[in-house]
Amino acid sequence: MGGELRQTIQYNRIARWSETENRRMEILSRKMNNNTITVDENKEYRRLILSLFIANPERMDSLMPNMDVPKNQLTQQLIFKDLAKSAIDLRKLLTSFRRPVYIIDGRQDILNFAAYEYKILFPSYELYWIQDCGHFPMFEQPELFYQIMTSILVKER
Secondary structure, X not given: OOOHHHHHHHHHHHHHOOHHHHHHXXXXXXXXXXXXXXXXXXXXXXXXXXXXXXXXXXXXXXXXHHHOOOOOHHHHHHHHHHHHHOOOOHHHHHOOOOOOOEEEEEOOOOOHHHHHHHHHHOOOOEEXXXXXXXXXXXXXXXXXXXXXXXXXXHHOO
């Protein structure tokens, strides 16, 4: 999405969290960057981050096992640091892509601005919104998500 992606996510995070949550995230992020974060603090950090990606906080406990999967945090940190320095804007490269594109996104996804921007830039893209849903529609609204997926797959046969 270009350089503004990270900044937009940051603004969305600040707007969505309480002042206490934002302060806590600043502390935990510093500890994460300094490699001084404890196991319990890392769990708190992950829970805070993942809370941004769901529509309904009451679903948090039931969704955590699906969302909080093992990953290489060092690799993720390196990718995000590299992206922050990068001037690559994939939107320009996508103009030459000629296959159908389908986007399924939750209306309450903290990143839904990206889906909307792609739809504006590329009107041929088909965008499916799922209400009461965040970043993980396959977990938050699985019935509707798989119904949409099935209709897309049938269409593409």
